[in-house]
Amino acid sequence: MSIEIQGVSKHIGKFTALDNVDLTVNEGELVALLGPSGSGKTTLLRIIAGLETADQGSIVIDGEQASKRARDRNVGFVFQHYALFRHMSVFENIAFGLRVRPWATRPKNAKIREIVLSLLKLVQLEGLEKRYPSQLSGGQRQRVALARALAIEPKVLLLDEPFGALDARVRQELRRWLRRLHDDLHMTSVFVTHDQEEALEVADRIVVMNHGKIEQIGTPQEVYDHPANPFVYNFLGRVNLFHGRVHNGTVSMGEIKVDSPAPSDQDNVPVVGYVRPHDITIAKSRNGKATIEAKIQHINPVGPIVRVELERLDDRQPIAAEITRDQYYSDSYTVGDLVYVTPTNVGVFLDYDPVI
């Protein structure tokens, strides 16, 4: 069941939390709302849920205008800190949504038991139904919260920073598990996160938000490989900045020249080239190519890739590069070496202060 967000705005005092946001989440999709804190992502999620109301705009769920009251929307919501009912056992937590139904539609106790136990099996917590939330680990609480939200057979599932309160290892495990669960259930889901890695790994599509506006919508590959603007470049992973000027459709950044597809209508204006660390190649010799000369400041050889911190000789700006272990060992770089840097895959934007 799809979610359509049409022209939603929200002001909190003088602060603009959401500024005329349009977004369609397709049926069965897992969408991530990604952005820094204060970008409006959580507010948008809570407006979809009905926990907050928009000043303008409308929410359409499954082709119908969403009802005013949160409890009538039939939306599953997983809270950031789970919000499990502390005085209820795991069983009663999951059964809550069924027990509060009007008498006519409330399932019989045996049926409730059946549903709860099957949900516990789904979230891999069989045998823990008598425990209380305080007796569970963070990851277990998260899964109880998910089972509780699924018990009401919601039209859509909303998750607010679902892995925010977990430690790194559990977080990784759980997000892979959530992805698999989504592939099984195919429930339209939206989750909020400020962690780009999490969004890139789990989501079908990513909505990058900043200052109450959507900066870019796309698949993880689209937003990572083709960021729409400097903000997205900066927010999705590390990036190097090369300052230059555009002239006759060619951007000059020192010796490096790149064809400029972006700001072609303006001539001789300052621009910035954005290059990801893994799109930086370094070599020990110039090889006749246009390069930037830099000195190695620091090498971190731990992990599958080797991170090299460089400093340009001309303007002393830092450059971050990532090279393979093979190259690192075959070229045997050490701190203080002079190397020749060539950026590949440069994203060019007009020069202004990136907002982060």
Place this chain on the structure above:
Amino acid sequence: MAGAPKLNLKQRHTGRSVTKPIWVRIILTLIAIIFLVGFLLLPLLEVFAQAFAGGVATYFATFKDPFVLSAIRLTLLAAAIAVPLNVVFGVAAAWSISKFNFPGKNILITLIDIPFAVSPVIAGLVFLLLFGHQGVLGPWLEAHNWKIVFAPAGIVIATLFVTFPFVARELIPLMQSQGTDEEQAALMLGANGWQMFRRITVPNIKWGLIYGVILCNSRAMGEFGAVYVVSGSIQGVTNTMPLEIETRMENFDFTTAYTLATALAMLALITLIVKTIVEYRSTRLLAEATE
């Protein structure tokens, strides 16, 4: 991560940064014990000794005195009205203060504290000036033949006033620390307002509420000053237990005074025991909530 600073906090809480030498601890403990025995236990024992001075039969005969019975009845009545009303008020006030933001919130918090800040005698005086013969509303009340001052109604109103803050004061920090997440979760799961309140809010504040009720009740039964001013001390009509004790003392009827005192003391003791149990539970709950 979020866990790390929390852990430090906990360590600071339980770790003993300052360790006093053993003799300091013994002296401090001794002072506390001597104080408790001298100012609490001895007077209490004296009350019981005096009450039973005339023998067990005399002790129980006291409870057949119609004035004594009337005083007990009025005390129970005042508590029976004041406590439930203050529970309703306290929950409503704590709910609105802890779960919503609205202009004048701080003024409301201050207003709740007024009965704590004002001397009970002055509170009684206020009602006397308001409802008394010379008071603002006095003539109007008399015209309708309603008696408040020097009548049981006045006792109830004065008791209500002085016990006003207990429930609310107890619940506000508890409810603030618990936040509104669980209530919102209940709404998202389809619960209506009443279901949310009964199934989520009430169980979460249960122990705090019971603690508030106990404090409220013991104050309602033991209140003297405010009640004294509006009562006029009419035996059999407007005397509560503390007032009856005072009347008997003035008339040198010490046995009855002490007997009634033991009844009040017993009540206090029971309250104290229940309070200790509840306090243990509610502090644990508060710690859980803030965790």
